[in-house]
Amino acid sequence: MSPILVAEAIPNAGDEQDVAEAVFRYELRQLSSGNRWKVFYLAIGLENPSAPSDEFMNRFGGQQPIVKRFIGSEYNSEQIVKEHGLVLGVGGVKWKSKTEAEVDGYRFVVPGEAQGFRFEVKREKDEWIVKSSIATWVASAALTNNSIQWTRSKRAPQILHPMLVANAGC
Secondary structure, eight states: OOSSSOOSSOSSTTHHHHHHHHHHHHHHHHHHGGGOOSEEEEEEOSSSOBOOOHHHHGGGTTOSSEEEEOOGGGOOHHHHHHTTEEEEEEEEEEESSSSEEEEEEEEEEETTEEEEEEEEEEEETTEEEEEEEEEEEEEEEEEETTEEEEEEOSSOOSOSOHHHHHHHTO
């Protein structure tokens, strides 16, 4: 069990990873249409994102578009922009019951240009399903003096990074 995926009263040890997988798969389905993103990087944790385990990444073998692990020490925003990549992260799991969880997640291409989301996840017929998601925050470093300013959002903007859009020809 990952110490970064904080949980209270976990129904069983495997559920935490299953919930994270359900959120990532939901994000992949939502973001794969339109061929805008060519590579997705998965991260665990919000403050200091880390790479998911090999066992966890094996769940995404053969996924299209390509799914890779996010390794913070190797992060290169120019490379991610060039390859039309997007980082998807799960920051924490909060258990509401044995069959319901709330998950904080995020997306970014470059740090400081990010979006946060809250996912409601429910177990149905031995499978975790994302029932809803809502944008909870947007970060932008381009506002004043390169400082990151967090703002609340009811709806996430559709464009994460202007340079990516220009380079993608979208």
